[in-house]
Amino acid sequence: xxxxxxxxxxxxxxxxxxxxxxxxxxxxxxxxxxxxxxxxxxxxxxxxxxxxxxxxxxxxxxxxxxxxxxxxxxxxxxxxxxxxxxxxxxxxxxxxxxxxx
Amino acid sequence: xxxxxxxxxxxxxxxxxxxxxxxxxxxxxxxxxxxxxxxxxxxxxxxxxxxxxxxxxxxxxxxxxxxxxxxxxxxxxxxxxxxxxxxxxxxxxxxxxxxxxxxxxxxxxxxxxxxxxxxxxxxxxxxxxxxxxxxxxxxxxxxxxxxxxxxxxxxxxxxxxxxxxxxxxxxxxxxxxxxxxxxxxxxxxxxxxxxxxxxxxxxxxxxxxxxxxxxxxxxxxxxxxxxxxxxxxxxxxxxxxxxxxxxxxxxxxxxxxxxxxxxxxxxxxxxxxxxxxxxxxxxxxxxxxxxxxxxxxxxxxxxxxxxxxxxxxxxxxxxxxxxxxxxxxxxxxxxxxxxxxxxxxxxxxxxxxxxxxxxxxxxxxxxxxxxxxxxxxxxxxxxxxxxxxxxxxxxxxxxxxxxxxxxxxxxxxxxxxxxxxxxxxxxxxxxxxxxxxxxxxxxxxxxxxxxxxxxxxxxxxxxxxxxxxxxxxxxxxxxxxxxxxxxxxxxxxxxxxxxxxxxxxxxxxxxxxxxxxxxxxxxxxxxxxxxxxxxxxxxxxxxxxxxxxxxxxxxxxxxxxxxxxxxxxxxxxxxxxxxxxxxxxxxxxxxxxxxxxxxxxxxxxxxxxxxxxxxxxxxxxxxxx
Amino acid sequence: xxxxxxxxxxxxxxxxxxxxxxxxxxxxxxxxxxxxxxxxxxxxxxxxxxxxxxxxxxxxxxxxxxxxxxxxxxxxxxxxxxxxxxxxxxxxxxxxxxxxxxxxxxxxxxxxxxxxxxxxxxxxxxxxxxxxxxxxxxxxxxxxxxxxxxxxxxxxxxxxxxxxxxxxxxxxxxxxxxx
Numbered sequence: 001x002x003x004x005x006x007x008x009x010x011x012x013x014x015x016x017x018x019x020x021x022x023x024x025x026x027x028x029x030x031x032x033x034x035x036x037x038x039x040x041x042x043x044x045x046x047x048x049x050x051x052x053x054x055x056x057x058x059x060x061x062x063x064x065x066x067x068x069x070x071x072x073x074x075x076x077x078x079x080x081x082x083x084x085x086x087x088x089x090x091x092x093x094x095x096x097x098x099x100x101x
Numbered sequence: 102x103x104x105x106x107x108x109x110x111x112x113x114x115x116x117x118x119x120x121x122x123x124x125x126x127x128x129x130x131x132x133x134x135x136x137x138x139x140x141x142x143x144x145x146x147x148x149x150x151x152x153x154x155x156x157x158x159x160x161x162x163x164x165x166x167x168x169x170x171x172x173x174x175x176x177x178x179x180x181x182x183x184x185x186x187x188x189x190x191x192x193x194x195x196x197x198x199x200x201x202x203x204x205x206x207x208x209x210x211x212x213x214x215x216x217x218x219x220x221x222x223x224x225x226x227x228x229x230x231x232x233x234x235x236x237x238x239x240x241x242x243x244x245x246x247x248x249x250x251x252x253x254x255x256x257x258x259x260x261x262x263x264x265x266x267x268x269x270x271x272x273x274x275x276x277x278x279x280x281x282x283x284x285x286x287x288x289x290x291x292x293x294x295x296x297x298x299x300x301x302x303x304x305x306x307x308x309x310x311x312x313x314x315x316x317x318x319x320x321x322x323x324x325x326x327x328x329x330x331x332x333x334x335x336x337x338x339x340x341x342x343x344x345x346x347x348x349x350x351x352x353x354x355x356x357x358x359x360x361x362x363x364x365x366x367x368x369x370x371x372x373x374x375x376x377x378x379x380x381x382x383x384x385x386x387x388x389x390x391x392x393x394x395x396x397x398x399x400x401x402x403x404x405x406x407x408x409x410x411x412x413x414x415x416x417x418x419x420x421x422x423x424x425x426x427x428x429x430x431x432x433x434x435x436x437x438x439x440x441x442x443x444x445x446x447x448x449x450x451x452x453x454x455x456x457x458x459x460x461x462x463x464x465x466x467x468x469x470x471x472x473x474x475x476x477x478x479x480x481x482x483x484x485x486x487x488x489x490x491x492x493x494x495x496x497x498x499x500x501x502x503x504x505x506x507x508x509x510x511x512x513x514x515x516x517x518x519x520x521x522x523x524x525x526x527x528x529x530x531x532x533x534x535x536x537x538x539x540x541x542x543x544x545x546x547x548x549x550x551x552x553x554x555x556x557x558x559x560x561x562x563x564x565x566x567x568x569x570x571x572x573x574x575x576x577x578x579x580x581x582x583x584x585x586x587x588x589x590x591x592x593x594x595x596x597x598x599x600x601x602x603x604x605x606x607x608x609x610x611x612x613x614x615x616x617x618x619x620x621x622x623x624x625x626x627x628x629x630x631x632x633x634x635x636x637x638x639x640x641x642x643x644x645x646x647x648x649x650x651x652x653x654x655x656x657x658x659x660x661x662x663x664x665x666x667x668x669x670x671x672x673x674x675x676x677x678x679x680x681x682x683x684x685x686x687x688x689x690x691x692x693x694x695x696x697x698x699x700x701x702x703x704x705x706x707x708x709x710x711x712x713x714x715x716x717x718x719x720x721x722x723x724x725x726x
Numbered sequence: 727x728x729x730x731x732x733x734x735x736x737x738x739x740x741x742x743x744x745x746x747x748x749x750x751x752x753x754x755x756x757x758x759x760x761x762x763x764x765x766x767x768x769x770x771x772x773x774x775x776x777x778x779x780x781x782x783x784x785x786x787x788x789x790x791x792x793x794x795x796x797x798x799x800x801x802x803x804x805x806x807x808x809x810x811x812x813x814x815x816x817x818x819x820x821x822x823x824x825x826x827x828x829x830x831x832x833x834x835x836x837x838x839x840x841x842x843x844x845x846x847x848x849x850x851x852x853x854x855x856x857x858x859x860x861x862x863x864x865x866x867x868x869x870x871x872x873x874x875x876x877x878x879x880x881x882x883x884x885x886x887x888x889x890x891x892x893x894x895x896x897x898x899x900x901x902x903x904x905x
Binding site: 702704706707710713714716717720721723724 | 826
């Protein structure tokens with residue numbers, strides 16, 4: 001018997017929530033970044049699920065592009081984190097409040 | 102030809118104003134004086150030429166339209182000049198006396214740093230006055246009317262760093278403005294009644310459109326008279342003229358003796374057709390004139406300042422002119438206007454010479470015995486004084502007695518008041534002469550005093566000459582004089598002529614009576630102030646006169662006080678309400694912005710939370726649908 | 727059979743997710759992330775997305791996690807969090823917020839879940855996805871390559887060490903030796 005799509009979607013929602021909690025609660029920039037990756041993967045899962053439900057491969061094509069962009073984002077984001085660490089000796093995101101209004 | 106000449110008369114001084122106003126500072130005194138006097142002189146020549154044309158073609162009226170100014174529907178207003186005997190006569194007086202005073206000013210203002218500014222203003226005044234005199238309709242006249250008011254303010258407050266001068270200028274402007282409101286309302290009413298304010302139309306249509314003694318005619322006449330009361334300093338709007346003596350003396354001579362203040366008289370004569378349809382208004386004009394004449398003469402009796410005496414004298418003599426036009430003697434009014442221009446300007450210029458010699462002193466209590474040091478000035482003043490008192494054969498005698506004769510014919514009490522005023526006139530002018538020129542000389546005030554230089558002296562001599570021969574314009578009391586015959590075409594139109602020429606004996610008796618009073622006045626004054634044998638003591642009366650019957654105090658309490666209080670309230674309201682509202686809006690926006698700043702915490706976590714909240718709200722919205 | 731596999735995969739994924747956000751050390755979080763990624767790859771296979779599953783392993787597990795580990799090593803980062811200093815957002819509030827959000831998402835998604843359509847054998851294969859990529863989605867494909875190029879350049883530019891950079895201290899944190 002096949003797995004009902006709702007189950008996949010529930011998993012996706014749970015993973016997304018977990019990732020979001022990580023973004024809001026943790027203070028280390030690297031952990032936050034990893035939580036973001038978790039969220040992206042959750043979304044990928046739901047996309048693939050819907051592609052399967054509709055029988056249309058476009059969802060998987062979109063996942064392909066999400067993958068590409070996620071890769072680039074990780075590269076650039078980590079470079080920024082390295083820079084911040086070099087100038088401030090910290091990766092605590094609560095320390096980086098220079099854009100305070 | 103006529104068109105060009107007529108246009109040139111006001112335009113030449115206007116060009117002088119522009120030239121001296123814009124470049125006067127760089128031109129040097131000689132050039133400024135040449136430009137100023139030259140433009141007025143040229144205007145005089147143009148006026149003389151126009152006079153020649155009018156003389157050779159009598160009864161010819163010329164309407165000169167310079168351009169179509171504005172119009173709305175059926176109401177069309179053109180910038181129109183009117184060339185007829187009346188306007189030419191006035192223009193000649195204004196240009197002639199004005200030219201002499203311009204020349205005099207070159208000497209008087211010689212050391213003043215505001216030389217160019219003075220002549221620019223004076224030229225502007227001439228342009229405005231000539232516009233007024235040559236105007237073809239009420240609107241153009243109003244332009245000149247306001248223009249002379251403005252120049253009066255500018256010139257009274259010429260030495261504007263002096264608080265007294267600045268205040269006097271403002272007072273003059275505001276008081277005449279009150280009258281101008283009436284004048285403006287009269288213009289509107291004229292538009293309503295006639296559809297136009299053109300003088301020829303109004304003169305011809307007055308009998309048809311205005312019922313004799315009707316409300317429309319009376320209202321129109323009274324409104325226009327209100328303007329005259331302000332501009333010509335009659336009761337109750339006279340208070341600005343004595344204070345206007347803060348300005349340079351030639352200004353007083355020109356504006357406040359010979360020209361601007363006579364604009365009211367001229368206006369009434371010009372619109373005599375309207376006034377003749379409102380007998381009540383005419384009576385009021387005559388009454389106001391008579392009362393003003395005696396009131397001002399009384400005030401002049403105790404005035405210590407020489408120029409202020411002459412100011413009150415002007416107010417009084419203007420009262421005589423209004424008395425004349427009020428009883429319908431328009432020719433007599435213009436005649437007295439002309440002769441008064443001569444001798445009053447002469448008196449003022451002589452007073453100016455005295456001030457020039459004494460370096461600005463005007464208080465007669467500090468003068469005395471100047472006849473020895475300034476013989477020519479004293480002589481000029483004496484001639485003017487005798488003319489003012491009405492002694493033959495000077496011009497003042499003829500013009501004043503003509504008015505008194507006409508007044509007698511109208512109402513006897515007007516004559517009585519007029520003669521009493523004449524008596525007081527003799528007293529105060531001899532007093533002024535005695536205190537200034539006779540008696541023991543003052544301590545060291547008169548040390549460097551000398552007669553004025555030729556540039557100031559020559560105009561005085563010319564005016565003295567005009568005063569002496571001016572009587573020729575109307576020396577008979579039974580037959581119309583030269584001036585009156587000249588003005589006849591204008592005055593006759595639209596008016597039902599009151600036949601003149603009473604019995605010769607009756608006239609002679611009146612003349613003799615008034616002459617007797619005048620001489621008696623001179624004698625009384627002589628004994629009081631020269632021989633000091635007569636003393637009139639009455640402290641109550643003296644106080645009353647000294648404070649000008651407390652008119653100014655009443656004004657201060659009733660008008661000025663409340664006006665100032667209102668102004669203070671308005672200023673406070675403006676500050677606290679309007680400014681507060683405007684600033685309050687700005688500040689509240691600022692405060693809102695400040696409070697919004699709190700959202701920009703700089704913390705990534707907060708921003709993420711905000712995004713999350715927004716997303717939740719969106720989802721809730723979708724889910725609920 | 728499939729259901730059993732799915733249950734295992736789901737449990738592993740959730741455990742890994744919790745591990746990512748709850749680990750004290752970054753390296754542990756990275757390894758937990760690896761666990762999640764692997765589980766999801768298997769899940770993709772269950773959903774007939776073979777190509778995506780392989781890409782997941784290659785790109786995510788193979789490159790991105792490695793990158794994370796490298797950076798952790800480079801920065802000597804412990805946890806980066808000093809428990810003595812308070813966070814700007816209370817963790818409870820954050821968790822609550824996310825819970826609400828998750829519920830809402832779930833409700834939305836549940837409305838969209840239908841029974842799966844029938845697909846052929848070719849569904850999700852490299853050929854099928856590739857055909858779509860090179861025909862209908864050619865423009866985004868090219869754009870993606872440019873994005874990659876720009877990202878590379880950006881990373882190199884950002885990673886340069888400028889000689890005259892002076893470190894700018896932020897909030898005072900205790901020296902690492904004291905921990």
